[in-house]
Amino acid sequence: MVSSLSGRRFLITGGTGSFGQTMVTRLLDAGAAEIRVLSRDESKQDLMRHRLGDDRVRYYVGDVRDYDSVGKAVRGMEFVFHAAALKQVPSCEFFPLEAVRTNVLGSANVVDACERHGVEALVLLSTDKAVYPVNAMGMTKALMEKVAQAHFRNNPTARTRVCCVRYGNVMYSRGSVIPLFVEQIRRGVPLTVTEPGMTRFMMSLTESVELVEHAFRHSQPGDVFIRKADACTIGDLATALCNLFGVPAKFNVLGIRHGEKLYETLASREDLSRAEDFGDFLRVPVDSRDLNYSLYFDEGNVERGNLADFNSHNARRLSVPEIEQLLLSLPEVRAQLDTFAATGVPA
Numbered sequence: 001m002v003s004s005l006s007g008r009r010f011l012i013t014g015g016t017g018s019f020g021q022t023m024v025t026r027l028l029d030a031g032a033a034e035i036r037v038l039s040r041d042e043s044k045q046d047l048m049r050h051r052l053g054d055d056r057v058r059y060y061v062g063d064v065r066d067y068d069s070v071g072k073a074v075r076g077m078e079f080v081f082h083a084a085a086l087k088q089v090p091s092c093e094f095f096p097l098e099a100v101r102t103n104v105l106g107s108a109n110v111v112d113a114c115e116r117h118g119v120e121a122l123v124l125l126s127t128d129k130a131v132y133p134v135n136a137m138g139m140t141k142a143l144m145e146k147v148a149q150a151h152f153r154n155n156p157t158a159r160t161r162v163c164c165v166r167y168g169n170v171m172y173s174r175g176s177v178i179p180l181f182v183e184q185i186r187r188g189v190p191l192t193v194t195e196p197g198m199t200r201f202m203m204s205l206t207e208s209v210e211l212v213e214h215a216f217r218h219s220q221p222g223d224v225f226i227r228k229a230d231a232c233t234i235g236d237l238a239t240a241l242c243n244l245f246g247v248p249a250k251f252n253v254l255g256i257r258h259g260e261k262l263y264e265t266l267a268s269r270e271d272l273s274r275a276e277d278f279g280d281f282l283r284v285p286v287d288s289r290d291l292n293y294s295l296y297f298d299e300g301n302v303e304r305g306n307l308a309d310f311n312s313h314n315a316r317r318l319s320v321p322e323i324e325q326l327l328l329s330l331p332e333v334r335a336q337l338d339t340f341a342a343t344g345v346p347a
């Protein structure tokens with residue numbers, strides 16, 4: 001277990017994204033000695049460099065698909081957080097091989113480079129869409145989890161402790177539904193709700209960072225860490241936003257889109273049959289059976305048939321007032337509400 005972040009050296013792949021920027025700030029506050037950001041977009045790096053103005057942060061332009069660029073960034077680091085990914089469901093549907101290249105092969109490059117350069121721990125960020133996946137984004141994230149677990153299963157004496165974290169929707173993340181609804185409220189148009197009864201797990205950016213830190217400190221090699229989250233319907237989410245901005249809740253119902261599920265699953269029955277419950281967190285250890293196939297054929301789990309998965313339909317359901325409170329805890333929503341109060345329109 002890692003007791004202190006102070007004086008340590010970190011790499012964050014995809015470090016200019018919302019998760020990366022929050023994590024970098026937290027690590028700087030905790031006294032990290034060096035933080036490297038590996039990402040493709042030099043202009044986002046430049047903006048971040050000016051915003052942070054801290055020379056403990058070093059910027060590496062590169063792509064996880066390219067082993068050399070990963071290796072250069074990993075060398076000399078003690079801990080790595082792997083957040084770089086193709087995350088948009090529709091673009092991965094249209095370009096599944098691109099998702100394979102970044103989410104599967106790119107992640108394998110990160111695992112290999114960490115092992116080769118003797119990194120102590122690597123945390124890979126996954127998603128609820130990786131459980132019983134129906135779209136290419138979720139399928140490639142599921143394979144990323146398998147790559148991480150295989151690292152331990154195939155190398156029991158590995159130098160790098162590799163684990164994954166899995167979480168649901170991060171509220172107000174770039175390109176997600178909440179900023180879109182706020183923009184629609186601003187324009188005074190009906191909110192484009194896909195299916196009012198569709199449910200999603202809701203989590204703040206801070207909670208997602210806490211989950212990564214928890215996994216980083218407490219994981220065993222091959223673990224998947226899950227933070228138990230509350231869920232809500234998209235209809236209630238849209239209603240809560242309209243209530244906060246004081247506009248009537250008017251929806252244009254689109255229907256479930258290609259590649260979408262009615263609900264998401266954070267932990268499958270298969271995960272739960274071996275999960276350890278830590279209150280707010282679930283730890284799913286790797287299935288470490290070896291390639292001796294008799295174990296696969298002759299041993300089963302009688303409990304598994306009785307287990308229900310943990311999904312956004314059976315999780316604790318947030319009420320509209322509870323969603324309003326959660327939304328009010330987000331600085332982005334408060335900023336929009338202030339502008340709305342001052343000018344009658346959000347910024």
Ligand SMILES: O=c1ccn([C@@H]2O[C@H](COP(=O)(O)OP(=O)(O)O[C@H]3O[C@H](CO)[C@@H](O)[C@H](O)[C@H]3O)[C@@H](O)[C@H]2O)c(=O)[nH]1
Nearest residue numbers: 087088089127128129168169176177192193194195198234
């Ligand atoms: O105009 C819209 C757009 C979306 N939705 C719904 O809002 C919910 C959330 O959508 P969105 O914010 O786009 O997130 P997801 O498609 O659920 O995917 C996000 O959440 C995942 C975790 O589940 C992450 O892995 C992805 O990167 C991230 O894009 C879904 O039920 C959508 O059907 C609408 O009702 N109207």
